[in-house]
Structures are given as structure tokens and as C-alpha cells.
Amino acid sequence: MTDLALSGLPRADLPLAGLRVLDFAQFLAGPVAALRLADLGAEVIKIERPGVGDLCRSMVVNDQRLDGDSLVFHTFNRGKKSVAADLKAPEDLARVKALIETADVMIHNFRPGVMERIGLDYETVQALNPRLVYGAVSGYGADGPWKDKPGQDLLVQSLSGIAWLNGNDGDGPVPTGFAMLDVATAGQLVQGILACLVRRGVSGKGGLVEVDLMSAAIDMTFEQFTCFLNDDAGQPRRHAQGNANPYQPAPYGVYETADGHMALAMAPLTTVADLLDCPEIAGFGQDQAFVRLDEIKAVVAGVLVTQPTQHWLDILEPAGLWCAPVLDWPGFVATEGFAALDPVQVIRTKGGREAKTSRCPIRIDGRMLRNPAGGPALGADTAAVFGTVPAPA
Amino acid sequence: MRPLEGVTVVDFSQFLAGPYAALRLLDLGARVIKIENPDRGDLCRHHYVSETCVDGDSTLFHAINRGKESVTLDLKTEAGHAAARRLIERADVVIQNFRPGVIDRLGLGYEAAATLRPGLVYGSISGYGEAGEWAGLPGQDLLAQARSGVMWLSGNRGQGPVPVGLPIADIAAGACLAQGLLAALYRQARTGEGTHVQTSLLEALIDLQFEFLTTWLSNGQRPPERLQHGSAHGYLAAPYGVYDTAEGHLAVAMMPLATLSDALDRPSLAAQLAGLEAFADREAIRERLQEVLITRPAAEWEATLSAKGIWCARVRSWAEMRTEGGPAVTGMLHAGGELARVAAPFRIDGARPMPVARGPVLNEHGAALAREFGFDPV
Numbered sequence: 068m069t070d071l072a073l074s075g076l077p078r079a080d081l082p083l084a085g086l087r088v089l090d091f092a093q094f095l096a097g098p099v100a101a102l103r104l105a106d107l108g109a110e111v112i113k114i115e116r117p118g119v120g121d122l123c124r125s126m127v128v129n130d131q132r133l134d135g136d137s138l139v140f141h142t143f144n145r146g147k148k149s150v151a152a153d154l155k156a157p158e159d160l161a162r163v164k165a166l167i168e169t170a171d172v173m174i175h176n177f178r179p180g181v182m183e184r185i186g187l188d189y190e191t192v193q194a195l196n197p198r199l200v201y202g203a204v205s206g207y208g209a210d211g212p213w214k215d216k217p218g219q220d221l222l223v224q225s226l227s228g229i230a231w232l233n234g235n236d237g238d239g240p241v242p243t244g245f246a247m248l249d250v251a252t253a254g255q256l257v258q259g260i261l262a263c264l265v266r267r268g269v270s271g272k273g274g275l276v277e278v279d280l281m282s283a284a285i286d287m288t289f290e291q292f293t294c295f296l297n298d299d300a301g302q303p304r305r306h307a308q309g310n311a312n313p314y315q316p317a318p319y320g321v322y323e324t325a326d327g328h329m330a331l332a333m334a335p336l337t338t339v340a341d342l343l344d345c346p347e348i349a350g351f352g353q354d355q356a357f358v359r360l361d362e363i364k365a366v367v368a369g370v371l372v373t374q375p376t377q378h379w380l381d382i383l384e385p386a387g388l389w390c391a392p393v394l395d396w397p398g399f400v401a402t403e404g405f406a407a408l409d410p411v412q413v414i415r416t417k418g419g420r421e422a423k424t425s426r427c428p429i430r431i432d433g434r435m436l437r438n439p440a441g442g443p444a445l446g447a448d449t450a451a452v453f454g455t456v457p458a459p460a
Numbered sequence: 461m462r463p464l465e466g467v468t469v470v471d472f473s474q475f476l477a478g479p480y481a482a483l484r485l486l487d488l489g490a491r492v493i494k495i496e497n498p499d500r501g502d503l504c505r506h507h508y509v510s511e512t513c514v515d516g517d518s519t520l521f522h523a524i525n526r527g528k529e530s531v532t533l534d535l536k537t538e539a540g541h542a543a544a545r546r547l548i549e550r551a552d553v554v555i556q557n558f559r560p561g562v563i564d565r566l567g568l569g570y571e572a573a574a575t576l577r578p579g580l581v582y583g584s585i586s587g588y589g590e591a592g593e594w595a596g597l598p599g600q601d602l603l604a605q606a607r608s609g610v611m612w613l614s615g616n617r618g619q620g621p622v623p624v625g626l627p628i629a630d631i632a633a634g635a636c637l638a639q640g641l642l643a644a645l646y647r648q649a650r651t652g653e654g655t656h657v658q659t660s661l662l663e664a665l666i667d668l669q670f671e672f673l674t675t676w677l678s679n680g681q682r683p684p685e686r687l688q689h690g691s692a693h694g695y696l697a698a699p700y701g702v703y704d705t706a707e708g709h710l711a712v713a714m715m716p717l718a719t720l721s722d723a724l725d726r727p728s729l730a731a732q733l734a735g736l737e738a739f740a741d742r743e744a745i746r747e748r749l750q751e752v753l754i755t756r757p758a759a760e761w762e763a764t765l766s767a768k769g770i771w772c773a774r775v776r777s778w779a780e781m782r783t784e785g786g787p788a789v790t791g792m793l794h795a796g797g798e799l800a801r802v803a804a805p806f807r808i809d810g811a812r813p814m815p816v817a818r819g820p821v822l823n824e825h826g827a828a829l830a831r832e833f834g835f836d837p838v
Contacts, residue, residue: 221702245669251631268646313625399609408663
């Protein structure tokens with residue numbers, strides 16, 4: 068069994084040690100992909116506009132800053148280096164191109180066409196460095212009616228039908244309240260880039276990986292979407308109460324108890340009826356679990372609300388029924404389950420400010436991947452990094 | 461050449477998280493061999509949602525397992541165990557999602573497998589990690605969501621917990637595992653070292669919430685607050701959210717209030733918003749904006765405001781996305797043939813891997829694999 072208390076591999080022992088990644092991206096999906104590569108051992112150098120840098124530096128959420136940059140910036144960019152370069156200035160561009168020749172991976176999320184105008188599109192860059200793996204993030208791919216729409220998480224959730232999967236029947240659209248598509252897109256970019264690096268070991272050649280938030284949205288729903296495509300292509304109807312997945316039969320969902328809420332996953336109705344001592348539930352046949360789910364869930368809800376959550380857990384869990392209390396963050400971080408994962412790490416900026424953030428969710432050889440560095444000050448590594456490449460003629 | 465051509469994945473996992481990781485590797489070019497129990501196979505074969513099924517197996521099963529090979533092995537018998545060992549000896553990647561401890565008892569844990577196949581890349585997914593009092597709990601998506609705090613981020617104030625209505629923990633954990641496996645394959649090619657990659661539904665859920673959790677851990681644990689209506693992000697200032705319109709709904713992303721107010725072209729609105737703080741007064745600001753946005757259909761707002769550079773979108777259903785989304789959407793959806801399917805979310809060298817339609821019949825490849833890998837058909 069893995070000892071979760073172990074933490075931190077020496078960086079030289081990480082799987083991507085020795086890999087150099089240039090991160091031209093801003094905000095979320097691109098930088099978070101680069102963050103994952105950094106946590107796995109790569110050297111990540113952000114290339115930022117002089118003066119302003121990644122716009123995320125000034126995107127202050129909940130009024131929180133660290134060393135002048137938003138806490139969110141540090142969350143997405145911890146452990147990276149920063150080079151300030153004006154890609155429209157020939158001398159800076161020449162330096163960046165020299166840097167690209169030394170890199171294994173580059174990532175950008177400019178709108179389609181921008182890198183072509185700058186002269187850092189895949190074809191051009193491939194000529195500079197045939198071994199380079201080039202990752203591009205967009206909102207909706209390079210073509211189609213939506214290609215010029217902003218590639219922003221909430222908007223893609225709204226366009227992709229995800230807002231109609233959350234919440235209950237009769238509610239309006241309910242978006243997922245965090246940037247789920249940005250994070251998913253980042254993960255897919257990492258997968259494509261790493262696969263191309265594996266191929267490079269065989270072929271010696273780089274590759275182009277393109278991901279977009281809309282494809283990520285479809286992928287996140289692929290299970291349900293496949294049902295939709297093969298069913299009657301009708302929008303799935305959310306459950307009347309406690310909806311947690313429109314395609315799941317009763318009792319799947321969340322329920323109020325006398326002192327909180329609990330979740331019930333898939334379970335045979337007869338088992339539910341027995342454990343809740345409620346023959347009315349058994350009156351519905353298993354073949355009705357989907358077609359009459361609202362009626363069945365109403366009966367289950369009427370029973371569960373009469374007793375506190377723990378009362379039900381004590382009955383249901385030992386019987387093997389899939390259930391859980393619904394926790395909020397204070398409840399969650401106070402659990403032994405949270406402590407066992409040890410998912411928090413402290414990062415420290417150059418200026419000595421500290422903040423807590425989550426660690427990489429991937430463990431390697433039983434070790435957790437941690438990196439205590441904060442995000443870089445804008446241009447902090449410009450001289451050092453450009454010092455490693457030949458000056459432009 | 462697909463990036464992972466020549467890579468063989470032996471997948472002992474079932475349901476979604478593990479098989480999703482294997483599906484991504486498959487789309488990237490790997491060969492995936494599913495090991496299933498002879499009794500009924502992957503439980504997902506019988507997990508019908510919305511009562512749709514194809515060829516006796518659930519639609520869901522085909523969505524998750526398209527293009528894979530299937531062999532049934534009873535790992536508790538000597539013959540089944542021997543066959544599993546033969547497969548592992550020639551595998552590049554092994555994936556398993558048994559409850560913690562089970563695979564070790566079966567004698568096919570990382571240590572044992574790495575002895576059979578030095579340099580093996582081995583991936584394990586659990587619900588909640590391998591230690592602690594949650595380790596033995598069922599690693600099911602909704603239950604992991606319930607425990608992770610994520611249910612308080614969606615929906616509106618006063619609404620109670622609102623789960624994400626799709627298996628987000630499974631898919632995110634599968635994606636994390638795929639990333640770790642690929643990083644390990646990269647290292648294996650360079651150094652020959654094997655790796656054990658582990659993640660869990662709960663770690664993936666924490667990672668999904670990392671932007672929020674970092675804020676919360678640093679702000680004295682002031683929780684994000686959902687709005688009364690149209691909430692979409694508990695820490696972001698107005699106008700971020702979803703608004704009712706005369707017809708349909710409009711999602712509006714982050715932007716300076718003055719920018720939106722100018723684009724809406726209502727001088728009275730600018731006056732009403734003057735002096736209001738974008739974060740502290742977001743409920744009041746939302747009400748003022750709602751009064752304006754309710755006067756016209758969402759489609760009109762989307763057209764007018766987008767033309768002025770405002771970040772907004774009319775909320776679509778799936779059917780609308782499918783007809784209006786163009787190649788970005790249709791490239792992901794393959795509706796021809798016996799079974800419509802969803803393709804990989806990435807393009808490699810300009811092309812999206814074309815998905816085959818269906819998953820394997822239980823033990824469809826048993827005999828062929830037995831010949832190829834040299835074990836007795838079981």
C-alpha cells in the first residue's frame with residue numbers, strides 16, 4: 068500500500084525532467100496545461116507581453132493579491148519562469164525564435180490567425196525546430212460559425228447544453244459554477260502533447276495538438292451525449308428534485324435530511340425499500356425506475372427528510388448501498404478522508420508571501436508532486452533565459 | 461502515424477474513470493485490451509441509462525469502450541491468472557480500478573506486475589486514495605461529488621446542494637490518470653524506468669476546484685456565495701451569470717460594468733449602476749441588468765452585443781448546439797452507421813482520430829488474444 072504521507076520527488080526524478088516548455092498562453096486552459104507539465108517535471112517558461120503580462124495577473128477574484136499579482140495568477144502559474152518579450156518587436160521575436168529552437172513544447176491560446184500574423188504558427192515554427200510539439204487552445208476550433216466567439220468557460224457551457232444538465236426540471240439553465248471546461252481542456256492538451264512526445268521518441272518529429280473548449284464540453288458529456296444521439300435526440304429532462312444526472316433512474320440524486328443533505332447513487336428499488344422500511348417504494352417495479360423516477364424520488368425524499376443524515380448512513384452504508392453525506396468545504400477539509408489525501412501545499416512568492424493551494428492530482432510511484440514556488444514576477448527570468456540562447460544578429 | 465501506435469494497454473478497470481483513461485490512449489493510437497470477468501463482464505454493459513441499449517449492451521458501454529478488444533478471465537483461477545500474466549508481460553501500460561488492496565491480493569499489483577514486465581507503466585484509480593477511513597468507500601461519481609464540497613458551487617442561493625449533472629469526477633480522474641501514464645511512457649522511452657501512476661476521484665475533484673479552493677484557503681475561508689438568480693461563479697463580480705430574456709436565456713461573462721452598460725445603450729442604466737461595486741453589490745447590479753435584458757429575446761441580445769465585443773452567449777440545448785455549432789461540433793459527432801458516437805476531444809497534426817462505432821461483445825477477442833499472447837483460452 069502506498070504511504071500517502073510521503074511527499075515530493077526530487078525534480079530530477081520526475082517523469083518530464085529535462086523538458087522545456089514555452090507557455091505563450093494566458094488565463095486558464097493553456098497555463099493550466101503548462102502547470103501540469105511543470106508539476107510532472109518540465110521547465111516552463113511563460114512568454115509575456117512587457118508591461119502587462121498574462122491578463123490573469125490583474126484578474127483579481129475575491130480581492131486577493133500576492134506580491135501585486137492576483138492569487139489566481141499564482142494558482143495557475145506557480146513554479147514557472149517568466150520572460151517579457153514583445154512579439155511585435157523584431158528583436159524580441161528573433162530572441163523568442165532562438166528560444167523556440169531550444170524548446171520541446173510550446174503552448175498558446177491566441178485566437179485563430181494571430182500566431183500566423185506574428186509568424187509563430189505551427190508551420191513556421193516546425194521549420195525552426197522539427198522536434199517541437201506545438202499545442203494550440205481555442206474556444207471552438209479554427210472554423211465554423213462560432214470561431215470568433217470568445218473562448219470563455221461560461222459561454223461554452225451555455226452553448227454546449229451543459230447548463231441544462233444541472234439543477235432541476237423547471238429551473239432555468241444552471242451552469243456549473245466553476246471553470247470546468249478550462250480545466251478539462253487543459254487536461255486534454257496535456258494528453259495530446261505527451262502522446263506526441265512519446266511518438267517523437269520513435270519518429271524524431273514533433274507534432275501539432277489542437278484542443279478547444281467546445282470539444283471539451285462535448286467530451287465531458289460524451290456518455291450522456293451518446294445516449295442523446297442514439298435515443299430520440301430529445302433534450303433530457305432533469306429530475307423534478309435532487310437532479311444529479313438527467314439520464315439516471317431513481318433513486319439517483321441528492322436528498323434533504325432532517326439536518327442536512329445526502330446523496331444516493333444507483334441502487335435497486337427493492338433494496339432501497341427494505342432499508343428505508345418503506346414498502347411504497349417496492350410498489351414501483353424496477354422497470355419503472357426511469358419512467359416514474361420523479362414519483363419514486365418524491366417518496367424517497369419524504370422518508371429521508373424525517374431523520375438526520377448520520378441516521379441514514381448508519382443504516383445504508385453497512386448494507387452496501389451507495390450513499391454519502393453532502394459536505395461543504397469546511398466539512399470536507401475537516402474529514403479524515405481529506406487529511407489522508409494531503410492535497411494542500413503551501414506556495415511562496417519571491418517576495419516571501421505565502422498561500423495555500425492544491426497539489427497536482429497525480430501521484431508518481433507513491434509520491435505526491437509538490438512544488439513550493441509561487442508564480443514568477445513579470446519578466447523575472449528574461450535576462451537569465453535569453454542569456455542561454457544566441458543573441459539575434 | 462498516431463502518437464501511441466505500437467503501445468499496448470491492458471485494462472482491468474470497469475465503469476467509467478479507468479476505461480475513460482484507456483479510451484483516450486486508444487484515440488491517441490494505442491491498442492486497448494479489456495480484461496473482463498466471465499460472469500457478466502464490465503458492469504457498465506448492464507448499466508442502462510435512459511433505457512437505451514445496442515446489441516444487448518448499454519449505449520453507455522459502447523460510448524466508453526468503442527474500439528477496444530475484450531477477453532474474459534477469471535483472475536481467481538490459475539488459468540485466468542496465468543493468462544493475465546502473459547498479457548502483462550507484453551503490455552506497455554496496465555490500468556486497474558479495483559478497491560484499494562484488491563489487486564495486490566490478486567497478485568497483480570504494481571510490484572508483481574513490474575516484475576513480470578520491467579519498465580511497466582501502471583495506473584491505479586481509486587475513489588479516495590489508498591489510505592485513511594474513506595479508502596474502502598465506493599468510488600462512485602455522485603458520492604465523491606457529495607464529499608468534495610463541489611455541490612455548493614452550482615445553482616442559486618438557498619437552493620441546497622446542486623450536483624454537476626454529468627460524471628465529472630470520473631472523467632476528470634480518468635483524464636488525470638491518462639496524463640500521468642503518458643508522462644511515464646515518455647520517461648520509459650528515455651530511461652527504461654517503470655512507473656506507478658495513481659489518482660482518485662477525490663483528487664481530481666479537488667483539482668477541478670483548485671481555483672476556488674486556493675482562494676478560499678487564503679481568504680480566511682470565506683465561502684463563495686451563489687447569487688439569488690442566474691448564479692454561475694461564487695467569487696466573480698457582476699455581470700457574470702445567466703439572465704432571463706424575453707425569449708430564452710443569455711449568459712454574460714466577466715467584463716467592466718461600464719463596457720456592458722455602454723453596449724446596452726441605456727443612459728438610465730449607467731446612472732443606476734454608478735456608485736455600485738461590481739463584487740459587493742452584484743445582486744443589485746444583476747437586478748438592474750435583468751430589467752434591461754428581459755425586454756428582448758436572447759438571440760437578439762447575442763447578435764447585438766457580440767457585434768460590440770461583449771462576451772455573451774444565448775444558452776443552447778443539445779439539439780441547437782448540434783445544428784448551429786458548425787464543424788467544431790460536427791467534427792466530434794459521428795452519426796452515420798449502426799451507432800452514433802462521440803470522437804476524441806483533440807486533433808493531432810490537424811486531424812481528429814476517427815472513432816470506430818462500437819465496443820466489443822464480451823470476450824469477442826478471447827480466442828485471438830489467447831493465440832497471440834500464448835495462453836490457454838479460458
